[in-house]
Amino acid sequence: VSAEKRAEFRRLHHGSEPLLLPNAWDVASALALADAGFAAVATTSLGVAAAAGRPDATGSTLAETLRLARTAERISCPFSIDLEGGFGSEPAGVADVAERVAEAGVAGINLEDGRQDGTLADLDRQAEIIQAVKERVPDLFVNARTDAFWLKVDNPLETALARISVFAQAGADGVFVPAIADEADIRAVVGRSTVPVNVLYLPGGHTVAALGELGVRRVSLGSLPFRAALHATVQTARAVAAGEAVEGGIPGYDDIVQLIGEG
């Protein structure tokens, strides 16, 4: 089953439209997004960390990430897991983590080069990590993320272009450049990349269709669905407090019971 889902996940990067990946942070959100019919589901490290009460991108949620990875077996579509920086700086250690989530049935992973101190990881070392992961789990889709734009480094475009080339040479199956927004920058990355390019959806920015016309093959929602969930939680409670009607369409208790099943 995992092999089929991995092949399917790879194919989804070469469809007529970009692959739109909604991001879950716990089992319920993963099941709900899969149930809603999305072709694949990914995860948001901000959501996973915040749900556990910890800061994002600090490598502190390995246990939660491994638990969430097991949801792969419960959904029919491919599931891709954000591994932040890989929960370690040693290639063999990151490969161990990748192997564990692969054994749980996930179809792909994200590995980012942004580090906790706001700098980018050493490029050679990051390439060694990607290579080690691909050697260990060849059919796992490795989406290599560069945080050149996200962390606002000097010359983000040049930095991103240099990094995605190295990542692809190291075996990455795709590259992810979150926070890239300008059409010219996106075109430059797409033009240079030998593997499918993933960008983050930015509210008010390009639509998925427009990104597809620029050559983007995958669009992630990142933490947006998680943040929308928190917003709805607070707004619902405020509406009740104010004596106002709550929004329609909210699933009932029995709908959730059915969604989760026997666990």
Added chain:
Amino acid sequence: VSAEKRAEFRRLHHGSEPLLLPNAWDVASALALADAGFAAVATTSLGVAAAAGRPDATGSTLAETLRLARTAERISCPFSIDLEGGFGSEPAGVADVAERVAEAGVAGINLEDGRQDGTLADLDRQAEIIQAVKERVPDLFVNARTDAFWLKVDNPLETALARISVFAQAGADGVFVPAIADEADIRAVVGRSTVPVNVLYLPGGHTVAALGELGVRRVSLGSLPFRAALHATVQTARAVAAGEAVEGGIPGYDDIVQLIGEG
């Protein structure tokens, strides 16, 4: 600090308006609801269980519930934890669990008499459990829930009235009758109870103000905020897929980083 919050939580059951309790299921939702200014925050066992991918009310989320209880130290308002049936059927065992969440700083707990097979727990045993908890942690607010209406037993009103009397005699600080909806039933429960009465908010039913006029002292949102969150997650992803604008007011990445803090 715990003692002050417990005294404050008790006082909130005797204000001019009913205490409106929004229910969280993870650290992020608890922090967001506290940050939004609600006087106190509670938890939803459906949400806690679903987030972990397990069925509600089956006593399978003790670890998650204990972890969530520790959020009490991170919020300035009182925090009340749903313990389902108490994660055990022995009074001493339930008292152990209550003591552990009390040590984490929570102000109150919910203990329900509905059992996994859809029946109500033995009434004498349930009274022993409440008594054991109150002896162990006297200042913890014990909200004793009867599922007579929730489980649609025969003669739910008579059953509920009999049970809340026993619960209050056993030391319960409040009684909770979820799924009660008819004005006459609510008036009957309020008229009989010697302790504050808690009901579940039902969308389209009585407003919080109307419930206050009926004598209700506490209104819980139950799993509604959690279900609203899941709904918003799916709707947000669908809006992006359809090229539509996402809802306004959603907090940004940095807002969540600030909400969670250093963990």
